[in-house]
Amino acid sequence: MFKGILPILLCYLGGMIISHLINGVISAGVVGMLLLFVALSLKRCNPTSIEPVARFLLNNLLLFFLPAAVGIIEYGRLLYNHVWAILIAAGLSTVWVLWITGFLTQKWEKRR
Numbered sequence: 001m002f003k004g005i006l007p008i009l010l011c012y013l014g015g016m017i018i019s020h021l022i023n024g025v026i027s028a029g030v031v032g033m034l035l036l037f038v039a040l041s042l043k044r045c046n047p048t049s050i051e052p053v054a055r056f057l058l059n060n061l062l063l064f065f066l067p068a069a070v071g072i073i074e075y076g077r078l079l080y081n082h083v084w085a086i087l088i089a090a091g092l093s094t095v096w097v098l099w100i101t102g103f104l105t106q107k108w109e110k111r112r
Helices: 002-021 028-041 047-059 061-074 076-081 083-111
Strands: none
Touching: 002 028, 002 047, 028 047, 047 061, 061 076, 076 083
16 A cells, blocks of 8 residues: 555646646646656556555545535635625636536547
């Protein structure tokens, strides 16, 4: 299990470095996942060694939401004051993501 954590941590470290170099435009976690995806796609790391660590992290995923829940409780008044802006931003971004996904899926299907 401990052998499998090294590629994950290295990809996250690489994601942190790249995210810092691009001034945080994309979060370190997202860049790290992309690096891990590329490493797995190019067969640079063994998926069977990563699987126990990934399974452990997924089984304990709820723990990663605790800081967010505490933040919501701590800043509840601020969120309440800006609830309309948050709802509009969430709604517009959802519509935008759905539109982009549909557009790209149609393009992809036409190419097949």
